[in-house]
Amino acid sequence: MENNLISKLFGKQVPLEIRSFHVAMGFFFATIVAVLVEAVTVMLPVPFYVVTGFTVLSVVAAYGFAVRTGRYNLCAFGISLLLNLLELPLAYFIDGRMISSALIYYSLAFYFIMFNISGIYRIISLFCFFLSYILSVTGMYLLHRDYTGFRKEPFSIVSDVLVPLLICVAYACVSVLFRMRMYEEEIRTAEDERIRAEKADQSKDVFMMNMSHEMRTPMNAVMSAAGLIYDKDVAPEVKRHVGYVRNACENLISTVDDLLVFSEMEGDKMEFVREEYDLEALLEEIVNMISVRLMETEVAFYVHIDPMLPKTLFGDGQKLRQLFINILNNAVKYTVAGYVELNVSVKKILGDELTLMAQVSDTGIGIREEEIPRLFQAFERVDDKLHDTIRIEGSGLGLSISRTIAEGMGGGITVESEYNRGSTFSFEVRQQIIDAQPLSAIRDTASLSVLLFEEEGKRADSLERAFRECGVDCLTARNDVAFRNHCRNERFTHIFISLDHYIEFRGILAELKGRIVVLQDIDQTMVLEPHMERMLRPVSCLTLARYFNHKDSKAGAGNGSKLRFRCPDARVLVIDDNKTNLFVAQGLLGRYGMSVVTAVSGSEALNLLDERGFDMVFIDYMMPEMDGIDTLKAIRSCSYSWVAEVPCVVLTADAAEGAKQMLMTAGFDDYISKPIQVDQLTSTIRRLIDPDLIKRLD
Ligand code: ADP
Numbered sequence: 196m197e198n199n200l201i202s203k204l205f206g207k208q209v210p211l212e213i214r215s216f217h218v219a220m221g222f223f224f225a226t227i228v229a230v231l232v233e234a235v236t237v238m239l240p241v242p243f244y245v246v247t248g249f250t251v252l253s254v255v256a257a258y259g260f261a262v263r264t265g266r267y268n269l270c271a272f273g274i275s276l277l278l279n280l281l282e283l284p285l286a287y288f289i290d291g292r293m294i295s296s297a298l299i300y301y302s303l304a305f306y307f308i309m310f311n312i313s314g315i316y317r318i319i320s321l322f323c324f325f326l327s328y329i330l331s332v333t334g335m336y337l338l339h340r341d342y343t344g345f346r347k348e349p350f351s352i353v354s355d356v357l358v359p360l361l362i363c364v365a366y367a368c369v370s371v372l373f374r375m376r377m378y379e380e381e382i383r384t385a386e387d388e389r390i391r392a393e394k395a396d397q398s399k400d401v402f403m404m405n406m407s408h409e410m411r412t413p414m415n416a417v418m419s420a421a422g423l424i425y426d427k428d429v430a431p432e433v434k435r436h437v438g439y440v441r442n443a444c445e446n447l448i449s450t451v452d453d454l455l456v457f458s459e460m461e462g463d464k465m466e467f468v469r470e471e472y473d474l475e476a477l478l479e480e481i482v483n484m485i486s487v488r489l490m491e492t493e494v495a496f497y498v499h500i501d502p503m504l505p506k507t508l509f510g511d512g513q514k515l516r517q518l519f520i521n522i523l524n525n526a527v528k529y530t531v532a533g534y535v536e537l538n539v540s541v542k543k544i545l546g547d548e549l550t551l552m553a554q555v556s557d558t559g560i561g562i563r564e565e566e567i568p569r570l571f572q573a574f575e576r577v578d579d580k581l582h583d584t585i586r587i588e589g590s591g592l593g594l595s596i597s598r599t600i601a602e603g604m605g606g607g608i609t610v611e612s613e614y615n616r617g618s619t620f621s622f623e624v625r626q627q628i629i630d631a632q633p634l635s636a637i638r639d640t641a642s643l644s645v646l647l648f649e650e651e652g653k654r655a656d657s658l659e660r661a662f663r664e665c666g667v668d669c670l671t672a673r674n675d676v677a678f679r680n681h682c683r684n685e686r687f688t689h690i691f692i693s694l695d696h697y698i699e700f701r702g703i704l705a706e707l708k709g710r711i712v713v714l715q716d717i718d719q720t721m722v723l724e725p726h727m728e729r730m731l732r733p734v735s736c737l738t739l740a741r742y743f744n745h746k747d748s749k750a751g752a753g754n755g756s757k758l759r760f761r762c763p764d765a766r767v768l769v770i771d772d773n774k775t776n777l778f779v780a781q782g783l784l785g786r787y788g789m790s791v792v793t794a795v796s797g798s799e800a801l802n803l804l805d806e807r808g809f810d811m812v813f814i815d816y817m818m819p820e821m822d823g824i825d826t827l828k829a830i831r832s833c834s835y836s837w838v839a840e841v842p843c844v845v846l847t848a849d850a851a852e853g854a855k856q857m858l859m860t861a862g863f864d865d866y867i868s869k870p871i872q873v874d875q876l877t878s879t880i881r882r883l884i885d886p887d888l889i890k891r892l893d
Contacts, residue, residue, distance in 0.1 A: 219271070219370075232354075268313055284330070296355045408817065412869060414870050419871055453517075456596050465599060477515065494534060499538045503541055506630045510626035510627060525593055537554070538553065559617055605625035635665065647669050649672075649673065714734065766789065770799075770814045792809070846868075
């Protein structure tokens with residue numbers, strides 16, 4: 196019963212404010228008891244009993260009010276006013292002495308204010324307290340010679356000093372100890388919470404990494420198999436459908452990447468790796484991906500890349516790629532007609548530091564001015580019912596991730612938009628320059644003279660600009676009369692013409708001396724006459740440089756996955772416990788003409804390595820029994836140098852940056868993330884395989 200009452204008043208379930216109030220009430224009633232005890236021993240004046248009785252009744256009423264309404268702060272404020280402005284000064288004057296218990300009880304009122312009242316009520320209470328105290332002491336000092344009050348009894352050291360002092364000190368000690376205990380409890384709870392949250396955060400990270408791995412592994416099989424079909428000689432219809440499959444896979448993977456980055460961002464753990472990367476390959480891959488995404492839409496894609504951009508940079512290429520993809524994907528998603536335009540340029544070069552600037556403009560749905568400030572917040576999406584003609588899906592993460600990446604790379608991101616007309620997202624990042632050689636310098640531009648036939652205004656402007664930026668002399672015919680005139684009167688080394696015009700003017704073209712380059716969209720698969728060349732849109736200085744420098748004269752943008760060499764004499768070993776992945780890897784590597792041997796475990800691979808030599812080994816990281824690192828260690832510790840020194844590349848679906856660094860530190864020669872990108876595979880093979888085994892396909 197007793198325990199019950201104590202638990203009701205002071206139990207942990209009772210809020211701190213109320214428990215503290217109950218402590219104060221306990222001491223208030225202890226004071227009343229002390230006064231009553233004093234009244235039994237010493238006869239106190241009658242008005243004293245009246246005032247005390249009134250105070251007790253008022254406090255009980257205030258407490259009742261607090262219990263019913265829960266407004267303990269207000270109730271404590273009322274009690275403090277009652278004590279400070281009425282009870283204590285009256286008791287002091289009734290007592291009629293300079294040294295009376297009332298003066299000491301003032302300190303009880305002071306503690307009461309400090310421990311039980313908060314906010315503006317505390318300030319008012321303190322003001323009243325000091326006013327009342329000062330007035331009482333000054334008033335009594337002025338009166339004390341002839342004023343003895345109502346009290347007739349002599350001064351008592353016990354009831355006037357010791358008892359009130361004891362009560363006040365006890366109250367102060369109990370309140371301080373009580374607060375300290377609460378404080379320690381809070382610290383302990385907060386620490387427990389922190390540890391729990393940290394554990395939950397770690398499990399979330401592991402979960403995210405596992406999920407990313409689980410999704411990338413099957414995606415690897417789907418995308419690589421789709422890539423193999425795409426590169427076979429299949430019907431255009433099949434190619435188109437395979438294109439959709441690759442498109443959907445890439446979408447899914449970029450969502451998985453976004454989620455991974457977001458989980459890093461949430462825990463303030465976003466790390467930027469610092470490594471060398473090929474800017475040309477990065478831009479080419481992005482342009483490719485977006486061209487495929489725009490296939491069979493009414494949206495044109497224009498690309499302008501500053502040819503003076505350095506070829507190789509140092510920084511976080513993977514994050515930069517994600518930044519480009521997020522912004523471009525949005526432009527594609529929110530545009531149904533018109534165009535998407537990408538501009539990449541050098542903003543500033545300071546020593547070996549480059550500030551790269553990119554702009555993505557579209558003629559899409561646009562954004563209302565008032566919506567712009569919230570776009571960059573996580574999970575914020577503009578829910579626009581007006582545009583229900585476009586199926587717009589999204590997580591609302593893309594822009595917040597993009598902003599974090601851009602700012603983390605020393606830059607920023609801005610947007611300008613006009614509702615219903617389009618948007619322009621601009622961002623800049625700072626990266627270090629490793630190889631200042633320009634991305635796409637064309638050799639011997641003086642010997643080139645180009646005739647461009649393009650009737651559509653924006654297309655013609657964009658092509659003209661690409662030629663101009665590359666320093667190639669180009670004359671543009673914007674209608675058929677001009678085209679015929681130029682063909683009749685002048686000589687050109689090259690004639691660039693769109694597929695539609697090529698069909699229409701085939702006769703004239705057959706008589707011309709220059710090389711004919713037919714500009715096609717990625718989904719235009721018409722077979723050309725043997726002497727015609729094909730260039731895929733969008734045409735940028737990357738495409739032009741590759742074409743004119745004869746690196747890849749038959750292929751244009753969009754053919755980043757075309758092989759430029761073969762290694763028919765090379766032998767490679769692939770180790771993966773997943774048979775589908777082995778089959779896919781075999782298909783991908785087979786394209787380089789290599790002989791590919793497979794193993795489903797590290798131990799099987801070691802036996803194979805002992806038996807015969809290989810030029811390169813690809814090892815899956817996640818395998819039962821011996822994982823990728825164990826297998827690598829076993830290979831490196833082999834006594835035959837031709838086994839121990841073989842280039843080893845790890846294949847993993849774990850896209851987290853930390854994982855990559857961990858694997859490279861373990862001693863792999865390179866890292867390829869699944870789904871395997873042909874460009875990445877090509878550059879890894881070219882870098883690691885014995886150069887004598889490479890046969891170029893120029
Ligand atoms: P998501 O696209 O997944 O919704 P984002 O963070 O990438 O998330 O974009 C947030 C919002 O910004 C989108 O919901 C969209 O309303 C708006 N937005 C982004 N890019 C564009 C764009 N190019 N054109 C129009 N609206 C855009």
